[in-house]
Amino acid sequence: MAGHSKFKNIMHRKGRADAVRSKLFSRLSREITVAAKSGMPDPAMNPRLRLAVANAKGESMPKDNIDRAIKKAVGGDADTYEEIRYEGVGPGGVGLIVEVLTDNRNRAAANVRTIFGKNGGNLGQTGSVAFMFxxxxxxxxxxxxxxxxxxxxxxxxxxxxxxxxxxxxxxxxxxxxxxxxxxxxxxxxxxxxxxxxxxxRPKSLTPVTGEAVAALMKLLDGLEDDDDVQNVYGNHDISDEDAEALN
The missing domain is CATH 3.30.70.980 (YebC, transcriptional regulation domain)
Known part of the structure; x- marks a missing residue:
């Protein structure tokens, strides 16, 4: 076991704390509800729900929020969410995988495609990027x-x-x-x-330098801001110098 990588899931990136935290709680609640709806509402009997609750606690999500998300599923009044994976290429040739949890497939697809298109990326077919991970x-x-x-x-x-x-x-x-x-x-x-x-997890990292760094960050920020997007994974590697220059 060895190795150091600057790759991070964008869910762990810093900045815009209040807005990001609000969206994070929303995403965690959605995952808890979907997990509870897909199996037993008891975390001890439902591995996916157990992980979802543990992740919510790890982000200091209030217990009332967690209980409310589970009760939504048990009460049968939860929206029906669909899990979708999108794959594309961002600035600098970076491979990106976007996981979506949505109650409207058409809206999610249009939003993700627009975010890629407006920020120097290209949305590809399923499997076009996954082989890199x-x-x-x-x-x-x-x-x-x-x-x-x-x-x-x-x-x-x-x-x-x-x-x-x-x-x-x-x-x-x-x-x-x-x-x-x-x-x-x-x-x-x-x-x-x-x-x-x-x-x-990326099999290898793609160095991103110069102007492509700012363009990639704009793309990631756009995806992070979308309510349907749950997780984004990329194989980018940005140097400390370029990161500091961007900040």
């Missing part, structure tokens, strides 16, 4: 959870496949099928994670 479990801990060596040791003991650490987070990767088992073992060793989910 692996489907994997992703468990995120804040840097304060422990030293890089301590987290690495705990991850190895838990059966994880890889760990990437930086100044803000430790990201533990697992095999697709091992996420729940590894997450439970890590929680026993390190405490509750910030998030745990099935994610798209």
């Amino acid at each position: 692996d489907r994997a479990g992703q468990i995120v801990y804040p840097a304060a959870a422990g030293s890089e060596d301590a987290v690495m040791e705990a991850a190895i003991e838990a059966g994880a496949e890889d760990v990437e650490s930086d100044e803000e987070t430790h990201t533990v990767y697992t095999a697709f099928a091992d996420l729940n088992e590894v997450a439970q073992a890590l929680e026993a060793a390190l405490g509750p994670p910030k998030s745990a989910a099935i994610a798209w």
Whole structure:
């Protein structure tokens, strides 16, 4: 297990805190409702719901919000949401995977296509980008959870496949099928994670420099602002110098 990457799910990016947090809570609530509706409303009996609730708690979402999202599903008054994946290429040749949870497929498709088109990207067919990524479990801990060596040791003991650490987070990767088992073992060793989910992990990174950095960030910000978008994954690698220049 080794390696450091600047790749991050945009859900973990900083900035515009209040607006981003409001949208984050909305997305977390939607995932909880869908998870509860698709299986048992008891997190102990529903792995997807258990992860959704844990992720909400990791983002300090109030318990009342969590309970309300579950009750929506149990009461039968929840909207019917459809899970859709879009794939495309952004500025600098970056591969992007956009996961959507929507009650209106036509609206979601039009919005995602427009965001790509207005920001130097091109939306592709299903499968046009996914081959650049692996489907994997992703468990995120804040840097304060422990030293890089301590987290690495705990991850190895838990059966994880890889760990990437930086100044803000430790990201533990697992095999697709091992996420729940590894997450439970890590929680026993390190405490509750910030998030745990099935994610798209890039097989390799694409360096992005110069003007393409700003264009890519505008595209990612546009996707992040869309209410139907749940997650965005990319294989971009931006240097510290270019990131500082953008800021």
